[in-house]
Amino acid sequence: MIYLVFSGVLWGTGGLTGRLLWLHAHLSPVAVAGYRLLIGGTLLILFATATGRRRPRGRAAWLRIGAVGALAAGFQACYFAAVTLTDVSLATLLTIGAAPVLVVAFEQATGRRRLDTRVAATVSLAVVGLGLLVGEPPHGITAAHLAAGAGCAIAGAAGFSAISLIGKNPVPGLDEVTMTGYSFTAGGLALMVAAGVTTGVGFTPHPAAIGLLLALGLVPTAIAYGCYFIGLRAAAASTGTVTALLEPLTGTVLAVSLLGDRVTAIGAVGAALLAVSVTAETWQARSRVVA
DSSP states (O other), rough: OHHHHHHHHHHHHHHHHHHHHHHOOOOHHHHHHHHHHHHHHHHHHHHHHHTTTOOOOOOHHHHHHHHHHHHHHHHHHHHHHHHHHHHHHHHHHHHHHHHHHHHHHHHHEEEESOOHHHHHHHHHHHHHHHHHOOOOOOSOHHHHHHHHHHHHHHHHHHHHHHHHHHHSOTTTOHHHHHHHHHHHHHHHHHHHHHHHHTOOOOOOHHHHHHHHHHHHIIIIIIIIHHHHHHHHHGSHHHHHHTTHHHHHHHHHHHEEEEEEOOHHHHHHHHHHHHHHHHHHHHHHHHHHHHH
């Protein structure tokens, strides 16, 4: 469980890094996502090579890499499309909030996990807490943009849910670090091509911009996702998506502490509910493993 909790906290640094990166490099969201996956994947491949891990071999390994790479690219693209059509808060609410609901529904339908009162209460509490923390989106969003943005956000949630469900079942001979490295590199290249023919990927290579890109690729991408897939070995996919809710919680704490952002009383209640839901899910998962 510590791997899942750690990954959720590290994901929370991505928002702050992304905001600072936009100020220094002025890259489009798709370009930022492409750089993020490409740098994170490359760093993981280098780490896997340096530590003597085997390169991917066999049809099953490359199919898994292709599937996770495509899902990662699609998840990132859909999320940032939702941000463009609506705003960051609403896109986060729908994408991160819908993921545990989708995974729990899938696990219930396939018999992987029984939907008891505790599971339903934990997920419901998490979604409510996220909604209170995020708050209301700004006015002025048209109905068409709202509908399109919501569709993109749900598609992004489905992509992240699929990654969590697939990552639960490792391929023999393909460890999590190697799989994540090659998958993210492939996904990052796909996004870079898409950004290159639309918004562009160039920026002035200031030391601050390069440092932020490396930080974005290392901390909330390479390390966080590596920990996430390792944590899924002994936890349900729904547990992973609930602990992912630590991302907006951590991001809010960092924004208040370092950027001077303010949180309303309702937002503080939402943060508390999120913390309670993640703690409850972590404790329940630990009890299942011990039992």
